[in-house]
Amino acid sequence: MTYCVAVRVTDGLVLLSDTRTNAGLDNISRFTKMFTWEVPGERAIGMMCSGNLSITQGVMTRLAKAIERSADDPDVETILNADSIFRIAELVGEAMQAQQDRYRESIQAGGVGADAMILVAGQRKGGRHRLFMVYAAGNFVEATSDTPYFQIGEHKYGKPILDRVVTIDTPLEQVVKAVCVSMDSTLHSNLSVGMPLDLAVLRRDRFAFQVRERIGADDPRFQNISREWGGRLREAFLAMPDLVSID
Amino acid sequence: MTYCVAVRVTDGLVLLSDTRTNAGLDNISRFTKMFTWEVPGERAIGMMCSGNLSITQGVMTRLAKAIERSADDPDVETILNADSIFRIAELVGEAMQAQQDRYRESIQAGGVGADAMILVAGQRKGGRHRLFMVYAAGNFVEATSDTPYFQIGEHKYGKPILDRVVTIDTPLEQVVKAVCVSMDSTLHSNLSVGMPLDLAVLRRDRFAFQVRERIGADDPRFQNISREWGGRLREAFLAMPDLVSID
Numbered sequence: 095m096t097y098c099v100a101v102r103v104t105d106g107l108v109l110l111s112d113t114r115t116n117a118g119l120d121n122i123s124r125f126t127k128m129f130t131w132e133v134p135g136e137r138a139i140g141m142m143c144s145g146n147l148s149i150t151q152g153v154m155t156r157l158a159k160a161i162e163r164s165a166d167d168p169d170v171e172t173i174l175n176a177d178s179i180f181r182i183a184e185l186v187g188e189a190m191q192a193q194q195d196r197y198r199e200s201i202q203a204g205g206v207g208a209d210a211m212i213l214v215a216g217q218r219k220g221g222r223h224r225l226f227m228v229y230a231a232g233n234f235v236e237a238t239s240d241t242p243y244f245q246i247g248e249h250k251y252g253k254p255i256l257d258r259v260v261t262i263d264t265p266l267e268q269v270v271k272a273v274c275v276s277m278d279s280t281l282h283s284n285l286s287v288g289m290p291l292d293l294a295v296l297r298r299d300r301f302a303f304q305v306r307e308r309i310g311a312d313d314p315r316f317q318n319i320s321r322e323w324g325g326r327l328r329e330a331f332l333a334m335p336d337l338v339s340i341d
Numbered sequence: 342m343t344y345c346v347a348v349r350v351t352d353g354l355v356l357l358s359d360t361r362t363n364a365g366l367d368n369i370s371r372f373t374k375m376f377t378w379e380v381p382g383e384r385a386i387g388m389m390c391s392g393n394l395s396i397t398q399g400v401m402t403r404l405a406k407a408i409e410r411s412a413d414d415p416d417v418e419t420i421l422n423a424d425s426i427f428r429i430a431e432l433v434g435e436a437m438q439a440q441q442d443r444y445r446e447s448i449q450a451g452g453v454g455a456d457a458m459i460l461v462a463g464q465r466k467g468g469r470h471r472l473f474m475v476y477a478a479g480n481f482v483e484a485t486s487d488t489p490y491f492q493i494g495e496h497k498y499g500k501p502i503l504d505r506v507v508t509i510d511t512p513l514e515q516v517v518k519a520v521c522v523s524m525d526s527t528l529h530s531n532l533s534v535g536m537p538l539d540l541a542v543l544r545r546d547r548f549a550f551q552v553r554e555r556i557g558a559d560d561p562r563f564q565n566i567s568r569e570w571g572g573r574l575r576e577a578f579l580a581m582p583d584l585v586s587i588d
């Protein structure tokens with residue numbers, strides 16, 4: 095399984111993913127699920143993947159191959175020369191459709207799911223910063239002010255905290271804290287989501303990532319968030335009045 | 342969908358269920374999912390159901406019919422004369438197997454799931470207070486000190502708070518608060534779980550429920566828990582240090 099969350103607030107974009115993949119409980123590996131590209135000063139793009147790893151790796155390879163081909167032939171459209179983030183989401187959707195058309199039937203014949211989802215976030219000069227969720231069918235939806243975040247993978251454990259503290263106006267530092275708490279709740283409850291984590295932050299109108307780092311299991315900042323949150327949650331819980339008194 | 346949670350701590354048992362059922366999003370109804378029986382001073386039993394409603398209603402009817410038959414024939418074994426809570430879980434499992442044998446195939450032929458689960462909690466004089474989770478196959482597991490609670494239905498949203506605040510030593514009043522916060526998180530995040538709620542509390546060695554009530558959407562105590570928890574959660578969140586500073 096996987097847990098990836100991306101948030102689009104007024105100030106910019108925040109992406110956080112885990113790195114655990116598994117084919118059954120006895121076959122656990124580590125794969126990056128976050129990919130970023132920058133044309134400094136012009137565009138910055140981040141993607142996160144969940145679902146069948148062969149499908150999403152294939153999508154990423156198709157995007158990379160197009161970039162390679164465009165070196166010789168500038169007419170090849172790629173995520174680095176597409177004229178909007180919307181168009182980039184379409185390119186990801188097209189690569190997804192191509193992968194699904196090629197492999198879905200044979201994957202499913204083996205009793206394995208071919209579903210996959212990709213979050214596409216970024217901004218290019220002249221456009222807004224945007225966040226899309228691309229489905230296995232290649233279609234996609236966009237995050238709005240009403241729902242400023244998307245989750246893919248094992249999303250339920252970490253949803254309540256996002257619903258409580260993230261709005262379109264939340265500052266980026268707080269969004270980072272919120273997605274880390276959301277991830278921490280998921281890590282506590284589900285073994286198929288695991289450290290280390292990949293974090294990326296893109297402030298609006300900068301066209302380069304301000305934060306792009308890996309957070310390891312021994313990272314004192316994440317350990318601190320995890321410990322503090324547990325303690326504060328228990329304090330807040332104990333401070334609330336009882337609902338009933340029991341004889 | 343459904344959300345039911347039962348907790349077994351040293352002091353006793355707490356059960357909480359929602360009352361929403363749905364067959365698709367456009368066919369939502371209200372059904373009780375919690376059932377209790379008392380032989381005051383001798384035994385008290387509570388059950389909660391999730392999954393296919395025709396299956397679980399059938400199981401409850403089979404248990405009730407046995408009680409009716411035992412009025413004329415004291416040799417009929419029922420949940421009211423069985424000699425242990427373990428044996429009661431077996432009787433529930435047998436009724437579940439009978440329902441599954443009779444309907445599973447035809448239900449599944451219609452493309453509908455026949456899965457169902459039942460939580461069985463209670464104590465009889467001379468025995469311990471116990472909590473079992475009965476599967477669709479009729480087999481069951483028991484809650485222990487390591488994992489003092491079971492959830493059925495839409496359990497993921499409400500799991501992190503239980504993992505953080507409930508242990509085998511938690512007092513009953515706090516357990517009630519914890520399951521209400523857990524339910525509140527689920528209600529916020531999932532439309533298929535809905536008010537009103539059914540709550541039951543059984544203190545150890547009393548053999549009668551101390552609390553057995555319905556909590557309506559307009560219940561000021563639950564509204565208070567929901568509002569206070571939201572506020573305290575945000576406060577705790579804001580008081581935590583930021584993980585990163587962003588240019």
